[in-house]
Amino acid sequence: xxxxxxxxxxxxxxxxxxxxxxxxxxxxxxxxxxxxxxxxxxxxxxxxxxxxxxxxxxxxxxxxxxxxxxxxxxxxxx
Numbered sequence: 747x748x749x750x751x752x753x754x755x756x757x758x759x760x761x762x763x764x765x766x767x768x769x770x771x772x773x774x775x776x777x778x779x780x781x782x783x784x785x786x787x788x789x790x791x792x793x794x795x796x797x798x799x800x801x802x803x804x805x806x807x808x809x810x811x812x813x814x815x816x817x818x819x820x821x822x823x824x
Contacts, residue, residue: 748767748768748770748771748774749767749768749771751763751767752764752767752768752771752796755767755801756801759801759802760801761799761800761801761802764796764799764801765797765798765799768793768796768797769793769797771793772790772793772794772797775789775790775793776790
């Protein structure tokens with residue numbers, strides 16, 4: 747469930763929630779599974795990489811969007 751929540755947080759670009767959910771999933775793996783098993787160790791390593799991922803994306807401002815629309819509109823009239 748935590749990984750599903752992390753997936754939804756990633757889609758919503760909520761880096762804080764994504765990182766928390768991935769961290770909790772990793773903690774549970776470390777607590778309840780054999781960390782010496784190769785598949786578990788590999789998954790823990792992947793989750794550690796995912797925890798540090800930055801999800802923030804710079805979106806264009808409204809001015810940039812309006813400018814792009816004006817340019818497209820003017821380009822179509824020529």
